Amino acid sequence: MEIGNQIKTLRAQRGVTQEAVAAALGVSAQAVSKWENGTTAPDISLLPAISAYFGVTIDELFALTDETRMERIRNTMWDQRDLDPAAAERDAAFLLDKARREPDNGQVWTMLAWMENHIAGTHRRRAERYAKEALARTPEDKDAHSELAEAAGIRCPDWYYGSHRRIIDWYKDFVERNPTDMRGYLWLIDALVEDDRLDEARAYCDGMAQVDRTFRTPMQRGRIAWRAGDHDRAVAIWEQMVRDFPDDWMAWSSLGDGYTMAGRYAEAIDCHQEAKQRQTAPRFTDSWEAIAQLRERLGDIPGAIRELEEEIAVMASDWDTTSGETVDAVRREIQRLKAKLGRRNGGQDS
Numbered sequence: 001m002e003i004g005n006q007i008k009t010l011r012a013q014r015g016v017t018q019e020a021v022a023a024a025l026g027v028s029a030q031a032v033s034k035w036e037n038g039t040t041a042p043d044i045s046l047l048p049a050i051s052a053y054f055g056v057t058i059d060e061l062f063a064l065t066d067e068t069r070m071e072r073i074r075n076t077m078w079d080q081r082d083l084d085p086a087a088a089e090r091d092a093a094f095l096l097d098k099a100r101r102e103p104d105n106g107q108v109w110t111m112l113a114w115m116e117n118h119i120a121g122t123h124r125r126r127a128e129r130y131a132k133e134a135l136a137r138t139p140e141d142k143d144a145h146s147e148l149a150e151a152a153g154i155r156c157p158d159w160y161y162g163s164h165r166r167i168i169d170w171y172k173d174f175v176e177r178n179p180t181d182m183r184g185y186l187w188l189i190d191a192l193v194e195d196d197r198l199d200e201a202r203a204y205c206d207g208m209a210q211v212d213r214t215f216r217t218p219m220q221r222g223r224i225a226w227r228a229g230d231h232d233r234a235v236a237i238w239e240q241m242v243r244d245f246p247d248d249w250m251a252w253s254s255l256g257d258g259y260t261m262a263g264r265y266a267e268a269i270d271c272h273q274e275a276k277q278r279q280t281a282p283r284f285t286d287s288w289e290a291i292a293q294l295r296e297r298l299g300d301i302p303g304a305i306r307e308l309e310e311e312i313a314v315m316a317s318d319w320d321t322t323s324g325e326t327v328d329a330v331r332r333e334i335q336r337l338k339a340k341l342g343r344r345n346g347g348q349d350s
Contacts, residue, residue: 006063008036010054024053057090066098070111077114079324082122088115127151155194164191175204182212189220193227215241215251222258235262242271249278253287265294282318285311292333301341308334 011021018032025032025046034040042050051058059069073091076083092115099108131148134141171188178184185208192201201224209217218241226234238258245251256271272287272294279287288311295303308330315321315330 003041003062004035004038006061007032007042007050007054010056010061011036014054021053025049057094059090059094069094070098070107073111073115077118078326081325081328083115083118088119091115124151124153163195165195167191168195168197175207179207180211182208182214182216185212186216186220189224193220193223196227198224198228215245215248215254218244219251219254226258226261231262234258247278249275249287252278253290256287256290260290260294265298269294283314285314288314296337301337301344305334305337305341308337 007021011018017029018036019029022029022032027046031040031042035042047058047061051061054061059072069091073095076087076091092112095108095112095115099105099112102108127147128151131144131151134144135148138144168188168191171184171191175181175184175188185204189201189204189208192198192204201220205217205220205224208220218237222234222237222241225231225237235258238255242251242255252271252275256268256275259265259268259271269291272290275287276283288307292304292307292311295301295307312327312330315327321327
């Protein structure tokens with residue numbers, strides 16, 4: 001057994017006997033001998049004590065390969081809403097060490113960013129909850145309102161305070177260094193539109209059109225027109241987009257988003273239904289999420305619940321995902337909607 005070999009190696013490195021290990025762990029020397037010989041394995045409840053004794057992580061105790069540890073970290077971030085701080089610190093240390101050993105491995109830095117954003121999400125949810133608790137007690141507390149807005153991602157109205165200047169400057173440099181990378185243009189234009197720097201966004205959209213032959217360029221042109229206040233033109237651009245890319249489910253989803261901004265909810269639902277039909281397995285669940293929210297806006301709570309239940313079924317059939325935060329988040333939404341439906345029905349019955 002791999003763990004037995006690792007215990008034997010760690011014991012030898014430390015220069016201690018089987019009897020000393022056994023005494024520290026409260027087991028017999030024979031038990032330690034059987035672990036090292038591969039006859040038996042330590043009880044799972046002993047793993048924290050063994051790892052602490054040798055000064056290694058549980059992952060290191062099992063001598064997991066880097067690939068296995070990376071996969072475990074990836075699964076943890078998909079499955080857990082909130083990360084265990086101690087485990088996250090160990091995982092970050094492993095990733096940073098791997099980045100040092102493999103300086104050209106960009107995936108490691110991506111996972112580190114993912115982990116930090118995951119942790120930040122936990123802190124934002126806590127901050128939102130605490131700010132709401134403060135406002136429930138002192139509704140006149142302007143600082144609590146500010147903290148709630150910060151946690152919820154509401155931009156400050158002072159353009160110079162809440163602007164995306166730093167990320168815009170970074171992406172401008174990125175696009176200059178990577179002129180054929182479509183995603184660089186995409187994210188740069190997003191940030192420019194958010195900051196109402198529309199002339200610059202149009203210029204970069206022209207540049208993006210040189211390297212992108214998908215629905216994304218007209219999608220961005222529509223966003224720019226919408227932000228400029230020309231809503232009819234924006235919708236016309238998006239409608240032409242699906243005529244040009246009728247088989248691309250994301251084009252239909254984007255038109256659905258445009259109809260949603262225009263308050264044309266029934267048409268938005270139709271577009272997202274089209275997006276559903278044009279997907280092949282494994283299907284992404286964006287349209288199920290969108291339709292559920294649209295049905296709730298229209299007052300069709302049972303319909304919203306059905307969409308979310310279908311979303312869970314798609315996760316199971318297409319992604320083999322039946323547990324973890326990805327599914328739990330949808331289940332929480334279903335429970336919220338059922339509670340809302342119960343309150344509504346209760347009011348009607350009274």
